[in-house]
């Protein structure tokens with residue numbers, strides 16, 4: 001996912017906390033496959049833009065999560081339960097299922113209990129500083145077969161934003177919960193694709209999934225979640241809110257007693273900004289930028305997929321962070337004339353197309369969401385202000401690259417192969433400029449047609465460098481290998 005780094009930030013590495021699993025012994029009987037039902041997806045229809053509703057009959061193998069979060073009165077502890085229907089979308093049998101517990105490498109502590117597969121208890125094993133939980137299966141899960149995993153979890157939320165940009169934190173009256181539940185790991189050509197993410201980049205890599213979420217919390221806080229709110233109840237000093245989000249790559253929740261909401265509508269999409277009341281002017285400026293960015297990106301790439309886009313202000317140490325249908329903006333820049341507000345908002349809105357709608361391995365191929373989103377931000381500025389008006393943002397791309405001496409470091413490396421300065425300079429600087437070079441090579445009309453087709457034909461899917469290259473070559477009828485060797489390939 002996500003963030004604009006203007007200067008390389010030096011962040012301390014963190015140590016994870018112990019997880020203790022306490023589950024009963026497994027029994028030897030075979031596990032019957034679970035039947036998935038696509039009809040359960042009706043609750044997601046109203047949250048999807050009309051152009052995309054047919055996707056509810058597609059994605060037959062997408063994971064279906066049902067999660068309950070119960071947030072304590074101090075907003076720093078979560079008790080949760082999760083049930084997820086997982087389907088083997090691979091062509092081989094799977095002997096285990098792996099889930100990520102990101103809390104254990106983001107400064108918090110998550111303990112998982114009562115893990116069961118189709119109702120039978122299993123004892124998981126843990127790796128990667130307890131951020132990877134492996135659930136063994138008694139009998140292999142065959143292609144297209146499903147199973148239901150259930151578990152409970154307790155999560156002690158960090159009360160600092162010092163680590164990992166504060167993506168999971170309760171700080172200064174704001175609770176931010178990014179991927180704060182056991183997350184199914186992507187299975188791809190690397191197998192179960194999991195690593196401890198470097199501090200500078202995004203931590204998740206996820207397939208499109210469906211989330212039915214119940215949040216139980218103190219009544220006095222405003223809750224903001226991915227997707228659409230489908231019900232709300234109050235009971236004494238507590239409230240229960242349900243959300244339906246999908247298809248999305250993650251579920252994000254923010255909560256604060258301080259939030260007021262400011263709204264705007266564009267092209268049938270409800271935009272909301274939840275922040276402190278004294279930041280109203282900045283929030284309204286951000287919503288204007290967002291509305292305009294959506295119009296530009298819909299025209300250039302593809303329709304925005306959902307009926308809502310929610311912004312929340314958080315004390316994150318990043319400028320902004322994207323989530324599916326949600327964006328976190330750091331409080332310090334929510335001022336109408338702040339130098340970073342417009343570029344940050346346009347960039348994070350761009351991620352709704354590149355990261356969420358069109359997904360990628362954010363750890364191995366960060367350029368496929370960050371570099372292309374920097375270029376989308378440049379297109380936002382040039383479409384809004386003309387070429388001269390976009391010069392300031394274009395110079396910022398050059399400036400980032402110059403910060404690392406304009407070295408010809410490849411744009412297409414994994415996050416772990418860059419130091420912090422290179423990650424900013426190459427992925428956020430040189431990588432944005434690559435798309436200008438690609439446009440020059442292909443010709444403007446071919447490039448514009450390619451960008452539209454690339455976004456629309458890869459919607460809801462995961463892309464790779466090769467997919468992008470082949471799609472571009474189709475439009476220019478040319479061989480882009482040399483260009484990719486000069487800019488992208490290691």
Ligand SMILES: [Zn+2]
Pocket residue numbers: 001002003004347351369370373
């Ligand atoms: Zn970004």
